[in-house]
Amino acid sequence: MAVGIRDVAREANVSPATVSRVLGGKPVNPAMRERVLQAVERTGYRPNLAARRLRSQRSNTIGLIVADIRNPFFTAVSRTIEDIAAQRGMRVILCNTDEDAAKEAAYLDLMAQERVSGVILAPARRKGAGRRPPPRPDFPVVLIDRTIPGATFDCVILENAAMAGELVDHLAQAGHRRIVGLFGADSGTGRERREGFEEASARHALDATSHLIPHGETEGAQMLRDLLCTAERPDAIMASNGVMLLGVLRALRALHIDVPGDIALAGFDNNDWMEFVGQGLTVIEQPVEDIGATAMTMLLDRIDNPDAAARRVVLRGQLVARGSTVPPAGTPAPGTGAPA
């Protein structure tokens, strides 16, 4: 039933080695090559990749470990990665940690057993900031979206602080002064964006407060409820990512607060639906294709050159200005107004 390379060899009257060479693109007499190819065709031979890997010690497989496969940011990046891998004749093993560090560790171990050529990892949130980094794996790793403190991996991330700053600039320009920033407490990304937010808020002398919100949406919602029921309701809310933006939207809806009528909403990640809620949400769009392609390139580079110094690629996002930053009632038109 199962046809092997020896069967093909017999069919073509050549040695198994020659068949292997033909399939591997090694130099072979054209006539023989043709004969082999036909024999492959006739026999319906399919190389056994497990055997090939065992013998060649190359898996041509990469692991893709993402923190949340349902987050459009990660799926967009995954698409690019899978695409490039396929072009290169590489397989992608999909791993979804659901933000669970234990699962992440298990997957990294699994990847070792798979003898993957490398791994692209979007790390799960680290609960305690003082978590020790994972033991140095014996395969190349490229981090995306978030870094792991204390570990020196290649990584490709967004210029988080600067982009958060741009968003604040934009909000300030639109006349917003009381701004609340919501950032993930358990990721470096969240903390960096917060820093940028703080810095820019100070620069504009805004009445801004930022909050690190822990994982669960419930806590975030509760915090938001408290914030919005204060005497002076903020003009605008800025959220650290697309998922959080959705959570804020849900909380606002529950409080019957209209966007952008009662409050402006802005944040990170440009999901395809964001132009349709309210007057459209203003966001920093991440260069998802670039991120995927860069990560893949870095990984392939690293596979070829395991001992080079770790590189850190920082990409810029793009501000997509939309209607949700309409100025609060009674504000001078943008461009003519106050901002420093």
Add this chain to the structure above:
Amino acid sequence: MAVGIRDVAREANVSPATVSRVLGGKPVNPAMRERVLQAVERTGYRPNLAARRLRSQRSNTIGLIVADIRNPFFTAVSRTIEDIAAQRGMRVILCNTDEDAAKEAAYLDLMAQERVSGVILAPARRKGAGRRPPPRPDFPVVLIDRTIPGATFDCVILENAAMAGELVDHLAQAGHRRIVGLFGADSGTGRERREGFEEASARHALDATSHLIPHGETEGAQMLRDLLCTAERPDAIMASNGVMLLGVLRALRALHIDVPGDIALAGFDNNDWMEFVGQGLTVIEQPVEDIGATAMTMLLDRIDNPDAAARRVVLRGQLVARGSTVPPAGTPAPGTGAPA
């Protein structure tokens, strides 16, 4: 450098076979088992999965081939599948065809080379309806979301016609009479939903027209433009899936037609943002977890029992009624009104 099973065996003063048995959960003297486990720990041994597969002829790997990884429906299903696979100690190879039948064929071939235990396949759209089915693969396949005409695979799909009918019932109940239905021309799913739409429209004696729209969004947008610029603008539009819904939204925005003010919009797939556009979109929510879990269960069943008859599981969705079906101007309140 690379520590193998023989190294562990030596370290534990047992034979390689015993190590293998310990790791495979086979009966072994508890004392020895402990010794082996410690030796594994000390040596940092990681089984080579390629070798294991080659020898055992079992890959413990499934292929997941989806038509569009960016479609939230597929990512939701993927999440469940990956999760169950991980629980069972199986790997998932991710393949994204981007609706390209050629890529799909290439991936199926690749899966054969991987000697996967089975494949879960969300088929790409078949351009010409008369496309011949793929050659019978030598591994189990479970289809999700769409079937392949002429091929007898296990499959788990939505009760498309009935659900489309329910949606029409709902629209009719809300007082809509001029309804336009937009359905994908190149998938059985689209055609089934259309049938249900037609049947229900006739039953309610609605002024309904349905259109099969080909792949590209541009064509769809053009068609929509024509439809909406007729003398009598429809009350409601119904679209075949979440992606299409987004396309319609985009087209309507370009024409400055408000949802749900000027026109109601409803469709399939309940994406997390849909409650926030307009007054919320009314949709048929697919049981994505069920679909994933069922597909996985069927696949595992089929792996155990390759020669059983093909099964077809048809799941019901759930109508999520939201504000976009507010009645058109001057309509009796729902429940008291006209519907047959």
Add this chain to the structure above:
DNA sequence: TTGTAAGCGTTATCAT
């Protein structure tokens, strides 16, 4: 229960 040894299907080495 444990050890010995063969072999899974391929590629790499070494002759020719």
Add this chain to the structure above:
DNA sequence: ATGATAACGCTTACAA
């Protein structure tokens, strides 16, 4: 350029 052969690291008869 091609062929014979060993070896990749593991599991599984089979023997003890």
